[in-house]
Amino acid sequence: MIKDITYMHEHVTIDLSKEKNNIDCKLDSFEETKKEFLRLKELGVTRIVDVTNIGIGRNVDYVMKMEESTGLKIYMSTGYYKEPFLPKEVEELNVEKLAQKMIDDIRIGIDGKKKCATFIGEIGTGFKVITELEKKVFHAAAIAQKATGVFITTHTSLGKLGHEQLDFLENLKADLNKVILGHTALANNLDYIRSLLKRGVYIEFDTIGKDSYLPDEIRAQFIKELCDEGWSDKIIMSVDLTRKSHLKTNGGIGYAYLIENFLPMLRKIGVQEVFLEKILVENPKKILGVRSK
Ligand SMILES: [Zn+2]
Structure with missing residues (x-):
C-alpha cells in the first residue's frame, strides 16, 4: 500500500450551479464528503489540494471544519477561475489590486481567517482564445507568483490552450517550473503533453474516472509511456470531483476511485511502483515543500 498520498486537484466545496443552471454543480455535501475523506485516510491519503477559488464558492470555514473532522491536511487556493465564472471584482479592480488580493490570501490569510492560500488556481481558459478578463487574472497570478x-x-x-497559457505566463516572467497544467490529457494527444512537459511544467492527470471526457485506458497508457520516457518527476494526479452526483453515495465514482480502481489499472499495464510513489507521494510533497521523513 502506498502511504502519504496527496490528491492535487479537488474541490472540497464548490458552487458552479448558477452559471451552469444545475443544482448538482453545488457540491456542499459535508457529511458525505467527510465520510469519503475518512475512507481516503484508510487508503493512505494524507493531503488534499482544494483548488476552489474566489467567486466559485470558496469557503474557508467549511474547509477548516473538514480538516478538523477528518484529520486530513487541506491546502487552499486563491485567484479566479475562468469566464463566465469570474466575479465582478475581476472587472472592477486593476491588475495590481487583483495581484495584491492573491498575495494577501497567501501571506495573511483567507477572508480574515488564519488559514492561508498555498496555490494560485485553478485559473482557467476556455476553448478558443484567452479572453481579456482571463488574461487579467493570469497577469495578476504572474505578479503574485x-x-x-x-x-x-x-x-x-478539455486540454485546449496549454501552450497559450504558458506563452502568456512566460512573457510576464512567471516561473514555468512552478506551474501545474490541469486537464491537458483531455486533448487526447500524447505528443501535445510531451511538448508541454518540455517547457518545465507539471502535468496533472486530474479527471481520472471521468470516462465521458476520456477513457481511463487512454489516461493509463499515457502515464505508462510518459513514465517510461523519464517524465515521472513531472506528473501528478487527482479526480477533480465537482458535483453532488460525483460522490459515491449519489452513484458517482467517489474519491477512492483513484486508488481502488485506477491504480490497479496502472499496475496491470506495468507502471512500476517507484513511479506511482513519485506521482502520488514525492512530487506533491516537493511542490508543497513538505520534507520526506
Ligand atoms: Zn477543478
Missing part, C-alpha cells in the same frame, strides 16, 4: 514563490495551477478546457 513572483512576489510569493507559490505554484500556479491552471484549468484548460
